[in-house]
Amino acid sequence: MSTISHVFPILMKGVEVTVTVLLASIVIGYLVAFIAGFCRLSNNIILRKFTGFYVEVFRGTSLIVQLFWFYYALPMLFNFDIGSNYWAGVLAISLNYGAYLSEIVRGSIVSVAKGQTEAATALNMSSFQRMRLVVFPQAVRMMLPEFGNYLILMLKSTSLVSLIGMTDILYQGDILRSANLSQAPTIYLLVLVFYFILALPLIWLTKKMEKVSKKGVASQ
Amino acid sequence: MTDNGWSWETFFDSFPIVLQGLGITLGLTIACYLFALIFGFFWTFAKRIPIKAIRWVLSWIMEFIRSTPPLVQLFFLYYAWPMVPGIGVTLDPFTSAVLGLGIHYSTYIGEVYRSGIDSVGVGQWEASRALNFSTKQKWTKIILPQAIPPTIPMLGNYLIIMFKEVPLASTVGVSGILFMANEFGSQHWKYLEPITIVAILFLVLSYPSALLINKLEKKMNRRFDKKAVNTKVQENKGAVS
Numbered sequence: 001m002s003t004i005s006h007v008f009p010i011l012m013k014g015v016e017v018t019v020t021v022l023l024a025s026i027v028i029g030y031l032v033a034f035i036a037g038f039c040r041l042s043n044n045i046i047l048r049k050f051t052g053f054y055v056e057v058f059r060g061t062s063l064i065v066q067l068f069w070f071y072y073a074l075p076m077l078f079n080f081d082i083g084s085n086y087w088a089g090v091l092a093i094s095l096n097y098g099a100y101l102s103e104i105v106r107g108s109i110v111s112v113a114k115g116q117t118e119a120a121t122a123l124n125m126s127s128f129q130r131m132r133l134v135v136f137p138q139a140v141r142m143m144l145p146e147f148g149n150y151l152i153l154m155l156k157s158t159s160l161v162s163l164i165g166m167t168d169i170l171y172q173g174d175i176l177r178s179a180n181l182s183q184a185p186t187i188y189l190l191v192l193v194f195y196f197i198l199a200l201p202l203i204w205l206t207k208k209m210e211k212v213s214k215k216g217v218a219s220q
Numbered sequence: 221m222t223d224n225g226w227s228w229e230t231f232f233d234s235f236p237i238v239l240q241g242l243g244i245t246l247g248l249t250i251a252c253y254l255f256a257l258i259f260g261f262f263w264t265f266a267k268r269i270p271i272k273a274i275r276w277v278l279s280w281i282m283e284f285i286r287s288t289p290p291l292v293q294l295f296f297l298y299y300a301w302p303m304v305p306g307i308g309v310t311l312d313p314f315t316s317a318v319l320g321l322g323i324h325y326s327t328y329i330g331e332v333y334r335s336g337i338d339s340v341g342v343g344q345w346e347a348s349r350a351l352n353f354s355t356k357q358k359w360t361k362i363i364l365p366q367a368i369p370p371t372i373p374m375l376g377n378y379l380i381i382m383f384k385e386v387p388l389a390s391t392v393g394v395s396g397i398l399f400m401a402n403e404f405g406s407q408h409w410k411y412l413e414p415i416t417i418v419a420i421l422f423l424v425l426s427y428p429s430a431l432l433i434n435k436l437e438k439k440m441n442r443r444f445d446k447k448a449v450n451t452k453v454q455e456n457k458g459a460v461s
Contacts, residue, residue: 072411
């Protein structure tokens with residue numbers, strides 16, 4: 001018990017870092033996803049190819065490799081410091097998940113039934129109106145379950161930022177362990193519990209999103 | 221040769237060293253994958269246990285493993301497991317990576333199996349009962365032949381996911397490609413080239429395999445043309461990372 005009361009406040013400090021990294025990655029990641037998703041559907045071939053390249057590169061390589069690349073290689077290559085390990089971490093996570101999510105955005109928009117677009121055209125809507133009022137609202141619903149799943153995946157991947165020296169939950173746990181090796185089981189178990197507690201609201205949200213999306217979508 | 225910027229000299233110097241780690245990375249991928257494939261059955265059957273309390277406990281354990289970081293689980297097995305009184309055993313880096321990543325991904329693989337089994341229509345179960353099939357006959361002749369094929373592309377996807385996840389093992393000292401690249405980096409203080417090589421190797425290996433699996437998936441879809449299966453499998457795609 002004394003171990004727990006000693007470890008708890010130190011891990012709590014890490015929670016703050018984990019949560020800020022998570023929130024920043026979510027915001028930027030989803031933004032990237034929508035931008036890239038729409039770019040891949042654009043009529044401009046250069047834009048389409050370019051985003052295609054981005055998506056394949058970030059999906060084809062591993063997140064941990066990207067993280068190290070951003071942290072070690074980018075400053076060397078362009079001779080500029082990315083600012084801090086915070087931005088290296090957030091950028092790597094959000095660009096990685098942005099690539100995966102953009103495919104979901106694209107896939108959902110494509111899978112909205114063709115009749116919907118045709119009907120909107122028949123109603124003399126402009127292409128912007130068609131997307132904004134008819135196709136997009138239906139596509140978003142299809143995206144929801146995946147969006148939920150990716151929230152949990154993002155939470156899990158924030159643990160990687162401890163490897164580039166950010167003081168998140170895992171990093172704090174590591175420091176505690178190196179101070180007292182025999183307590184390692186308690187410490188890591190607590191770290192796992194901390195992550196699980198952070199994941200619980202996301203799990204709940206995912207289930208909720210799945211329910212919403214099941215309420216009937218006009219798709220094929 | 222400057223400290224900053226790209227140097228082809230360093231690139232070619234570090235290439236053989238990084239490549240050395242590739243074999244271990246591939247071996248670890250296969251080992252983790254096989255472990256996850258086998259252990260995945262455990263979760264599938266756990267969800268079919270008739271006693272509700274056990275099912276409930278096991279499904280929470282599964283949720284716990286699924287939603288906590290594999291990196292922490294890896295650290296737990298490598299650093300903390302030897303310290304657990306009574307049952308603790310010291311594991312070498314490779315074994316702890318196989319166990320850690322294998323158990324983590326088995327929870328996803330188990331769901332794939334489940335979605336495959338669920339995709340078999342209720343009528344098939346009823347028919348096999350009406351024909352008075354034994355449990356063994358029912359599974360081997362009716363259910364599994366229909367449940368397995370639709371899961372194959374999804375299982376292929378997990379192989380690629382696994383390949384991209386095994387570099388995590390470099391953190392506990394498995395000398396795969398990322399570990400080698402880091403070693404080179406810290407010795408020469410040049411990270412740019414070795415890490416770029418790692419990224420290129422990953423791309424070269426995983427992109428063609430992803431294309432292959434996409435093709436396979438399309439072929440399967442045409443062959444079975446089961447919309448229900450695909451939506452079920454789609455629901456499980458959350459694990460793509």
